[in-house]
Amino acid sequence: MSHLKINDMSSEVARKQQQAKKWSDEENDSIWLCGVLDIIGVNDIYRKTCQRTNIMSEIIYTFQSQKSTYFFGSQCEGTFIPGDPQIDLDAMECDERVLVIEDIRKANLHRASLLIVKELETPAGYVKLQLVMSGVPCTSMHWSYLRNDIYKTDRLGRIVLFDLPTLNNVFMFSRSKNKPALKSENIAQEWLSRQRVFGWPSDDTINELKSYGFFVIKKGHTLSSEIDLEWRISFSLQERILMFSLTDIQHKCYVVLKMINRDIIKLDYITSYHWKTCLFYVIEENTKDVWKKESLFQSVKLCINQMLKWVICGLCPSYFIPNDNLFAGKLNCRNRILFENKLEYLLNVGFDCLFLLKSGNVFEYVKSRKSPSRSSLLQENSNKVYQEALSNISTCIIADTCRVFNGKILKYYHRANGNIANFIKFLWIMLDHIKRIDTITEHSVAETQSALSLLTPHIHTCLASNISSLAIKHPNPQVRNFLLFGSLTYFLKGGLSGYLKFISVLYAIGWYKECEQCLDQLDEEHIKNNSSLCVCRIRNNDVTMAVNDILELKMSTCIWFLPSELPITFDAMKYEIFKYVGISSKENNSTRIFHDWDFRAVVDSNVYFLFLKSEIKRKLGKLQESKGALCGIVRLDCGQNIRHPDVAWNFLAWSASTDQMTDMALQCLKRSWHVSMGIIFLANYRKKEMEAKPF
Template sequence: MFQRPSYTENVSLRLSEVLADIGVDERIVQKRRRKWLLRESTQTISSQLQDRNASAYLLGSQCEGTTTLGLQSDIDVLVSHNDINVIQDWADWEPGFLNYLMIQDETVSSGYCLLQLLRPDAPLPYNVLDQEHVRDRTGRILHKNIHISAVGAKVWKGGVRHGPAYARQRQSGFIDIDTVGALPCKSWPLQARQWLDQQGVGQWPSDDMKRYCSSTGCFVVGVGKKDSENEELEWRISTSLAERCLMFNLNITQIRCYVLMKMILKTFIKPYFGDTISSFMCKTGLFHCIANTYSNVWRENNLLVCLSLYLFVLNSSIFNEYCPHFIIPGNNLMRGHISHESKGYILEVLQYVINSEGRALLEMECDHLGARIQLKLSYLLFEFDIEIKENLSTLISGNLLNCTAQLNDMVIKRCLTLITNSSYKEAIQTLLKYIFKLVIIFNQCQGLDKTASSLLVPQFCTTLGTILASLNIQQYNGISVEALTWISLGLNTDVSSSKLKLASMLYCIGDSQRTEVVLRDIETNYDLNIVEPICRCHDFMCQPYRKGFHATADNHNEEAIQYTTAVCVKFLPCEINCVPRELRYEMFKSTQEDLAFRGDDKWMYWAVVDSLPYLYFLQYKTYSYHRIQKKQRALFNLTRTIDQESNLGHRETALNLLGQCLEQEGRARDALRCYLLSLNLRERNNAAKFHICRMLFTLANDQ
């Protein structure tokens, strides 16, 4: 095939351009990797703040940058339980840990192991049974792999089990998440040591890459080989960090081949046979293909030939039902996975794609790939095609920035739930602990760990300052220098939320002049063409973000959070004295009947409001007594924001605030309408019920 070099080169270049248009280029790949590795650091730090000895690792296509918007790749999260030490050599036994010896003998499937429990006081076998362990025929106490799955079922409630993972799936508007628990082993697996000395014609991976891979150790995951006699005792050996290293060292042509292969599966195979051929099999096939192909083949103007070579490798693997794990070759990934019926169809499809010399790609609807290729080849560069090119790059960047901001908000929320019902003293001590831990991480770590801690610590400073101010107001109706100092350390977390807390506490002590100054500063910096509301209190379907937000995100990394996002404003019960009377109702939003419907949503004990509506509400209250025109402008802006801002997470709260403003204006009927609209949005745990009852009581007494 490909007897015409000019045709092959032309199609390869156009195909490379199309893939760049949909976000598969060096810049966007690096943006994706940075964002997901930052998320990995943030999630691990979150565990440390909550005194959990665990690390999170984000794996798979999202973190590798080997995906597109149309592929809708899920997120693979591996949670390593670091208080457990899995060893392959008795010399690696450590006191203070739960130690297991990895058993890899002829009774265990290749790529798997058994875990023998060791004594806590010495590197010797343990001899006491419990529900998590079983004694085998030789007398060894072995860890059952079903225990970690049972733990996972409790942690990831509502998830669907897929092998060792728990998946959050099919929630409209949200990425699927597969979370798996794992046990860490610091040493490189015995079954993979031969791989370190192998080298194919492509001279890939390099010796440096292999040295790094061997330093990553491995994990064991709680799932046995299917149909193995030890299925409930076997643990799969995972070299996922080494595999991620290999993916991070691919060039852009190799990445594009992998993306195209996933699109081929999505178009021609998955609709009929699901995940018979998994993306991990495709990834492994790509590794083998690169290792056995000269490196100068992998060029942009040779993309079509590279894809063909890759297809031949996968075709051969399926035909022989043999796809050896790249690092642990004794583990055949395809064994028992392909039925006779599906095998024939899949081979036929792959042969069709190979023989088509690229024409089969025109049939692919994912990311409109086929239509885009046709436009490129016919040189019909319509105006809308250029717009699509620009929008996809900025769209991806905007999504990445928004996800980073949402994760930070979620981490803060999770930590604050632990002090929801705390006393002033307990809350202050806990927040100081969080802050000191983050400062230590910032000073001791480098790279994205330092970045993650710097993004989190200011928000805790803000909350600490507000709690101190609330205590000050309770004691002497003023605010101490200490409280203001802590608040000042967190004023630039985002465009508005921290500054709004400052304005709120100033309003509560009657300092209207300084309140007005802060509110004016917020409004000046809140660019309605750029700033997006951020809320992770609950899951709701977000509408498309502003073009200005996407454009700004495309030119910056996570630092853009400070001037492109507006996080919802959260007040804990111990901050109540910094909360205006109208918003305090939100802390008591639940009837006795409603309490049963709260679930684990601790934020419902808080007063939470979106930044922009709260800005206009505070302006209305600040201007109420002496600036009628500005007061009416604030009321108009509050009404307009509730009607037109599509991504408010607490619209019902904003309606409750608007209703109380309208009551103060003497517009009782309009106020009642606001409360009813609020109740339509959130039927339970809504302060609107109280406002409606209060209004009806007042009206009845007046009559």
């Protein structure tokens, strides 16, 4: 008997040792996987950078707009791997002026409202929007007073919305071409009140999310008989906040699940949204101790197990509205068995499933785990991709800033109809407005001010340029000098572009020695070797520095001159301003903000720096240095470090013509012409691309 007990004890000890070794191996594997994910860009630095820059773009696009812009998806969340071509960014425009209500007592008595209505047959997570006029819900008896291209009557005779309206100057609605979205109060009572044993999300977070309401988006349930009349309830804003709040390990877990879904599961009807929902439930239903570096793969398996349970019962409950089954219309018997088998396979093979992950070259890292030399080479390549991706994020936010400035600020230049004083007044008001504004949509004061501060260098430079142009023409020397001195402050707030335009003002008033002194204070090599950013000509391989570098003179957007700035514009630039005059073209408003450089002169900051240097040295009699600067422009074009090579060659043609070198001037103009033809082709191609996009 004692012999049997000893054997049983030995077996138990051996089993525990084996289990301990298994746990130890899995912990080591998880720690190793965390390190690999950090290397390929699945880390806090990268995701926080993505989140911050997309929020800034969101604020900038919403600024001075009648609609609120929201960005969702992996690019906004930072849940994609650097270098991954399959990045999704969902842009939503929401008309928050339209009052969407759940209680008829809250209807606007002086304007149209939309009342959320549901029936027993209405699928969970979907609603209909009944028109309310003067506090009265509209039915078929009111039909003769309405436009039937926006409304329809449902089977109960209620007049309901089936297309997105936007408020016009009158009390009724007009059509909108933008992605349908309206905003309303809270509806997810079950989510708000359910018990949370492990305290996620926290009570403070729940109260915050409750205050944001929800979106209603034009999308009916796939199995509904009134699919064209239904609107889907969306908690995208709340989901985004929860994604932003994930810990590093939770974030890594989600990205691994996405990689598994794309590289191993590969089923069209199972999306990353299913896994996001799964992750939310697993976080809510488990202790914080699960989310440790050494438990990463265990947390991945927890999510796979949860998904397997849902597949077996055929129910994937929406996180905010559990009665909304995300498998509905997607998981038939065949699909369910196929998905179930894949999940069971993943649980059986365990960590070895990483051999099948092509995303981020994870499978290569697994194969090279015991080879330091191969691992080092992989890390070097991943780091290069990672650094370029970080740089491109900065490019995107600066490009977005330029687009908004073109579309929302410079449009007032056209509206001024030549009255530059009115345009200057508008710029003053805009700067004051930016200082006074607290928040935009649900963003904090700090986020709002940080985003809008990207616009101010452009506004300061534009304001100073127009004030200087008026000042130079003023007959009173004292007034002129006062205005010029005052504009200096704003030029210096405009980064490198503002500084170079300030030197242009000094040149215009004949202060050539002072021009030279100002140029000498700049880092010439840095300016020459770093290309400018320009929204009209974005390159795929843009590599820039941080956003704040604009204000530190380390980088610049391209420099531009409006027709109102002729007094401070070089003769060589004046052709660029007026070269499209007399050319008739039909303007497409939907793409105008992307192609708004045809009424002004635009030049790369490095080209303009060298051109300034050439002209200043020429005025000071330093001809060799002047020619050297022109040769520098040629070298820039040969190195493909400029965005407006046609303008650069026009500058060279003008300089050659000034020196009576007609043959060389003609050669430069010929070169400019050939370059322009290629640019026009690319511009037309980009324009067609933009016209094809719904947003």
